[in-house]
Amino acid sequence: MKLYFPKSHYNKDHRGLLFPLLKPFIKAEGFTDAQRIASYGVSEKDFEFTELLEEADLVVLTMAWNYYVQTNQIKKATDFVEHCKTLNKKVITFNAGDFGVKIPYFNNLIILRLSGYKSKFTENEYALPAFISDPLKKYYQTDSVFERPYLSKPVIGFCGQANASHFNAAKEVINTFLRNIKNLIMRSKEEPQQLLSTSFLRASVLKTLQESYDVETNFIIRKKYRAGVTTNKDSHKTTLEFYDNLRDSDYVVCVRGAGNFSVRFYETMAMGRIPIFINTDSSLPFDNLIEWKKKVVWVEHKERDQVAKKVKEFNDALSKEDFIDLQLANRKLWEERLTLSGFFKTLFNDQ
Incomplete structure (x- = not known):
């Protein structure tokens, strides 16, 4: 082409x-x-x-x-x-x-x-992955997934910003409301957003998992995005802690950020891990080609209080061999369709 x-x-x-x-x-x-x-x-x-x-x-x-x-x-x-x-x-x-x-x-x-609400997409709009450097090569000097053995009580990972404060949640909602007003009065070209505190949403999902007897949690909670680091992000110890958290977990909580998408989702796939995808009317790449509900634990936003149950059901349905195969398959899917080269080759072949 x-x-x-x-x-x-x-x-x-x-x-x-x-x-x-x-x-x-x-x-x-x-x-x-x-x-x-x-x-x-x-x-x-x-x-x-x-x-x-x-x-x-x-x-x-x-x-x-x-x-x-x-x-x-x-x-x-x-x-x-x-x-x-x-x-x-x-x-x-x-x-x-x-x-x-x-x-x-x-x-x-x-x-x-990257962002947007799937229900509002026109027929000519498509999800774009967040393109990231290969973390296995960059931080671990390997091409091979760190295979996790199957556990009946899986380890759930998360390293990032979450805030259970109702006061902070109110501030986030108010800020979104004010941005939406700017769009309404033609003071901003940015598209309006759902009135939602994403840091509170993440905190509530994490709390539900922490209170469950069906899973083990491996959480590192940050008060600020990237722990407040603004320079030398790739080499900073918090970035290494982030990827070590993915490496040492079976499933990873992936909830939208300010925009309606999750970079962590693609970082999780690249590490050969299984995302716990909280669907907030999001769009994932090639959803006409990829059976995402077989690749990730799919949790609708309205069912977020059942997240631990969803993880258990997904995990219980896997054999020891299935679990290893899914880790490898998710990494392969990232390499072939979610990297810069892989995504555009797939997209252009579909045109």
Whole structure:
């Protein structure tokens, strides 16, 4: 498949809003393919680009839609999509950030996004994974999953921010309400969000698990996101503690953050562990191809008080061999469909 993107749209000052697949390819002169593979897990041989729009099988909008909104260039983006429509070309774009922005509907525009509410997705919106570095290679210098033996009383892991304070929960809800008001009065382009305290939600799920006799818990509760660390995150001891927590657990609690998605979900899959997925009207990648309810413990938000029961039922249904196989299968699924290269290869093959 030949891909085209308008190079004139690129703005290095907003590189964080560059379409994810283009980051390995828009680099300084002298950047080698070996460096590309080492940094992004992507080779120049994996994807084919053309300089001619007319030759393209699929067109990539260079920057996230948020960029065009922030820089008052929405017309530039919409005109380009309309032009591609006259050439019978599909365009793919990225809705970035925890909340995302409103994107006009075009029947030739494919939208990828981390966040959002599945019930509100149009037929051309799809979930995008959070792309992360391979933790097994990066922190443990291995390609192999640390296989956990089957336990009838499984170990549930979580390392992160949670807060059971009703006062803090009220503050989070009020802040969300104020952001929604800004959207309503056209002071903000960010999409409105459900009135929900996510740190309180996490705390309530963790408390339910801690009170259960059916599971063992392995929790490290932080008062702040990443324990307040803002620099050198990858090498900080709290990051290593986070991955050690995943390594030393069988199942991992994965609840949305500020945006309606969980980066921990993909970190859990990469480590070959089983997510406990609290579904808050979320969308997971390739839900038309992947039987997610066989890969994760699926807990609807309204059933969160039954989370321990759901884990026990899932675990009881597995044999010792099944449990090992699922760990390996989840890691393989991450490698093949949830990494930068794997996701886009799968996506493009489906177009």
